[in-house]
Amino acid sequence: MKTVTLDLDQINVRKTRVFPRDPNAAVAHDLRDELFELEAKGEIIVQRVPEPYIQVQTKFGRVKKIPIEHTWHHKSCGQCGHIPGYTTAIFWLHRQLGLDYIDPTDQTSCTGWNYYASATSNAVAQAAVMMRNFAAAYETGYFPTIHCGTSFGHYKECREQLIKHQDLRDGVRRVLDKLGKPLVIPEEIVHYSEWIHAMRHEIAQRQVFDLSHITACVHPACHYHKIVPEDAIYDWEVFGGQRTATVTGLVQALGATAADYSTWFDCCGFGFRHVLVQRDFTRSFAVQRKIQVMIMEANPDVVITHDTGCVTTLDKSQFSGKAHDYKVGVPVISDAQLAALAMGAHPFRVLQMHWHSSDWRPLMQKIGIDWEYYWQEFQEDLAAIKRGDKAGVTWQDSDTPIRTQEHVLARVPSSAAAFSKEFSMSQRLTTPVGE
Amino acid sequence: MAYRDNDKYADVPQELKQKLFDEVKADERYDDYLYGCYECGICVSACPSARFYDYSPRVIAQTMAREDLNRFYEILADDIWNCAQCFSCVRCPRQNNPGGLVTLIREVAVRNGLKETREVLQGYSRVIYKVMLKGNQVSPDMLRPDFFPDWGPWVQEFSANMREWRLAIPTDTLRGVTDAAWKTDPKTLRELYYIWYSTGNLELIQEVDPGLHGLIAEVVEEELAETEWAD
Numbered sequence: 016m017k018t019v020t021l022d023l024d025q026i027n028v029r030k031t032r033v034f035p036r037d038p039n040a041a042v043a044h045d046l047r048d049e050l051f052e053l054e055a056k057g058e059i060i061v062q063r064v065p066e067p068y069i070q071v072q073t074k075f076g077r078v079k080k081i082p083i084e085h086t087w088h089h090k091s092c093g094q095c096g097h098i099p100g101y102t103t104a105i106f107w108l109h110r111q112l113g114l115d116y117i118d119p120t121d122q123t124s125c126t127g128w129n130y131y132a133s134a135t136s137n138a139v140a141q142a143a144v145m146m147r148n149f150a151a152a153y154e155t156g157y158f159p160t161i162h163c164g165t166s167f168g169h170y171k172e173c174r175e176q177l178i179k180h181q182d183l184r185d186g187v188r189r190v191l192d193k194l195g196k197p198l199v200i201p202e203e204i205v206h207y208s209e210w211i212h213a214m215r216h217e218i219a220q221r222q223v224f225d226l227s228h229i230t231a232c233v234h235p236a237c238h239y240h241k242i243v244p245e246d247a248i249y250d251w252e253v254f255g256g257q258r259t260a261t262v263t264g265l266v267q268a269l270g271a272t273a274a275d276y277s278t279w280f281d282c283c284g285f286g287f288r289h290v291l292v293q294r295d296f297t298r299s300f301a302v303q304r305k306i307q308v309m310i311m312e313a314n315p316d317v318v319i320t321h322d323t324g325c326v327t328t329l330d331k332s333q334f335s336g337k338a339h340d341y342k343v344g345v346p347v348i349s350d351a352q353l354a355a356l357a358m359g360a361h362p363f364r365v366l367q368m369h370w371h372s373s374d375w376r377p378l379m380q381k382i383g384i385d386w387e388y389y390w391q392e393f394q395e396d397l398a399a400i401k402r403g404d405k406a407g408v409t410w411q412d413s414d415t416p417i418r419t420q421e422h423v424l425a426r427v428p429s430s431a432a433a434f435s436k437e438f439s440m441s442q443r444l445t446t447p448v449g450e
Numbered sequence: 451m452a453y454r455d456n457d458k459y460a461d462v463p464q465e466l467k468q469k470l471f472d473e474v475k476a477d478e479r480y481d482d483y484l485y486g487c488y489e490c491g492i493c494v495s496a497c498p499s500a501r502f503y504d505y506s507p508r509v510i511a512q513t514m515a516r517e518d519l520n521r522f523y524e525i526l527a528d529d530i531w532n533c534a535q536c537f538s539c540v541r542c543p544r545q546n547n548p549g550g551l552v553t554l555i556r557e558v559a560v561r562n563g564l565k566e567t568r569e570v571l572q573g574y575s576r577v578i579y580k581v582m583l584k585g586n587q588v589s590p591d592m593l594r595p596d597f598f599p600d601w602g603p604w605v606q607e608f609s610a611n612m613r614e615w616r617l618a619i620p621t622d623t624l625r626g627v628t629d630a631a632w633k634t635d636p637k638t639l640r641e642l643y644y645i646w647y648s649t650g651n652l653e654l655i656q657e658v659d660p661g662l663h664g665l666i667a668e669v670v671e672e673e674l675a676e677t678e679w680a681d
């Protein structure tokens with residue numbers, strides 16, 4: 016038998032081949048055509064993506080519009096309830112960039128976590144919950160941005176089912192009519208991590224902490240890139256366009272190393288019902304198939320992901336892994352928290368790192384953040400709250416970064432050039448997709 | 451030896467198995483989720499639950515495609531609760547969605563109040579209560595050391611400081627809220643209750659947990675009495 020030998024460079028060249036996408040030849044068609052047809056028939060209203068927006072490529076080349084501002088934030092119950100620094104970081108980024116947004120109280124969760132855990136609901140109820148939230152956003156004139164990966168995936172699936180099935184539309188219409196609400200479907204369903212991806216150069220321009228010596232492993236969230244997969248962002252410059260660019264694109268834009276590992280496609284082990292009532296599966300999977308593999312293959316300083324369940328599962332499961340002598344001990348945060356951290360967000364008032372249990376202190380030290388100083392400051396906030404001298408921590412306490420660009424530029428003049436080399440937002444907006 | 455004891459539910463009448471199978475097939479999403487099955491196992495290679503349980507998305511797709519009623523009933527009673535609903539199996543080259551089939555089969559199991567389903571969901575009631583009445587799946591006050599002992603000393607530290615930690619969050623809708631994930635308008639919650647009420651979602655809970663249904667229905671009916679929506 017003849018043996019063929021390829022050298023490493025040849026393999027790498029093959030791996031980095033670009034596969035241009037032609038949306039007209041894609042296996043999945045553009046759902047928006049049907050949305051606009053339904054609108055023309057008077058069945059629904061399609062809420063348009065407000066300007067300004069950034070155009071990005073999706074898996075098969077369809078161009079997706081990501082609104083920069085005037086957004087209505089569909090929060091995540093798992094993030095707000097158990098990882099509040101996640102939600103807070105998203106809003107903090109908007110505030111730093113001076114972008115207009117609404118943090119609504121007229122919002123319920125998608126209730127999809129429960130649906131995927133227990134199925135104690137049905138298709139009409141699930142679609143009606145989504146449409147009530149979309150109507151609430153529409154009434155404000157702001158465009159929905161979805162914080163939770165499960166809400167994002169679930170809503171995309173509900174949207175597809177609503178478009179396909181007249182019965183379902185009629186069932187939902189009966190409910191919303193009674194509530195006096197219109198049937199509105201947004202032109203795009205946008206996940207906040209897509210906004211971060213689209214804004215990553217803008218974020219990098221405002222970076223005040225150097226991350227070039229930091230290695231991160233990225234866990235792409237299942238419900239982001241596996242449900243209605245053709246709608247996820249892919250970019251030729253990230254893994255040759257062979258997996259979603261969301262999150263990894265940010266890590267690279269911030270100058271950190273996004274390290275590959277063999278189980279990147281695996282889920283985190285969350286399992287929806289498992290994380291609440293059958294955690295032996297969740298713990299085992301998270302530690303054995305994800306964290307330990309990442310550590311053995313890439314030894315990251317941090318794990319970055321973009322969904323509620325993934326942060327919780329990968330972070331909280333490590334404690335029991337330690338008891339079994341598995342290789343664990345790496346902090347887990349969201350892309351929003353990483354972006355905010357790079358831009359100088361307070362580690363406790365904004366990032367709320369005390370809600371994370373895997374040890375984040377070595378990461379802070381490596382980046383050069385004197386976390387003990389800020390912890391002390393935060394302890395004083397808590398003491399004042401306890402005494403009744405302070406009603407709570409506010410944006411006023413939290414908006415100012417712990418380090419500013421003036422500070423960086425004064426100390427490291429060479430970075431000024433690096434900042435000015437980045438595209439400005441207006442240039443990005445006029446840059447054709449794919450260039 | 452057979453891979454499985456296919457007689458585990460031999461005492462369940464075939465007519466009932468057929469009725470439940472037909473109920474799954476009647477769901478309008480069914481045709482979008484199953485196109486046949488190559489029996490290639492690509493879904494299994496990506497499936498987290500297949501690594502830790504006697505569970506296979508290939509078997510789900512294959513059983514439904516073959517209309518094997520006995521194996522279907524085992525899936526309905528037992529297998530479905532192993533699925534992690536991650537949808538890694540949509541890698542399927544036949545364009546199947548085995549995880550989606552599991553969702554549909556679970557719905558039928560719940561709707562028919564199967565004994566096995568009621569047992570599986572027993573420990574889960576407090577979550578259903580929270581999601582239906584607060585519109586949030588989880589809240590800070592659910593992070594209790596007795597529920598999450600495997601999350602280590604962090605849970606104790608959190609529990610001891612919950613009030614102050616929640617007040618120390620700058621996001622306005624989160625600050626100080628401990629029994630839900632964020633502040634929700636009373637009108638918004640009433641609208642949600644109307645959705646549960648008008649779509650048959652309350653009756654579903656009656657099938658799996660009558661006690662829980664009573665608690666939820668009381669709040670929902672009382673709140674809806676304040677509106678003009680409920681007939």
Ligand code: SF4
Nearest residue numbers: 497534536537539549
């Ligand atoms: S959705 Fe269920 S069947 Fe599919 S890969 Fe995930 S755990 Fe396996």
Ligand code: SF4
Nearest residue numbers: 488490491493511542
């Ligand atoms: S469901 Fe799809 S991936 Fe799984 S065995 Fe059948 S054809 Fe293969």
